[in-house]
Amino acid sequence: MCSKNSFLRSVGVEIYASGHRRWPDDVKRRVVAETLEPGATVNAVAERFDLQPNQVSAWRRLAKQGKLVLPAPEVEEPVFAPLVVCEVEPEEPPREMVHNDEGIRIVVGEVRIELVSDTPARRIAEIVRALGYRPC
Known part of the structure; x- marks a missing residue:
């Protein structure tokens, strides 16, 4: 036990006469980081540090929640993440076409046109096409 x-x-672990141990965050980070190495297991790392596996698992949960920030892994070569570029479709402007006894209202984006109710259909169609309105 003395060598342990x-x-x-x-x-960096503080060990008191009562046997109580205080684990600084940097040591917890190191323990959790070791469990993430290829081939490592929580049980093996816990045994190496004379810990219960459930304690190591609790520290891993803290790391997943962002409450225990792990050191960046050491890599020999730079690691690149793939970049995916997508075309973002422009947001459709609000559009509305209302016909009632008071008249005809056409709204496309910021443009608002009000026509009298007896406006010929051909003229309305010309205006709608000019605004680039496409029916849903």
Whole structure:
């Protein structure tokens, strides 16, 4: 047990006479980061640091929640993430065409046109085409 305590002290764990241990955040980060290495298991890392596996799992949960920030992994070569570029369709402007006894109202985006109710259909169609209105 003495060699285990000296190892833990060497990584920064405070060990009190009562046996209680205080794990600084940087040591917790290191423990969790080791569990994420290829081939590593929570049980093996917990045993190495003389911890219960459920304690290591609790620290992993903290890391997933963003409450324990892990060190950046050391890589020999830069790692690139793929970039996906998508065309964003422009948002449709609000459009409306109302015909009632008071007249005809055409709204496309910021443009608002009000016509008298007896406006010929051909003229209305010309105006609508000129505004670039496409029926839904």
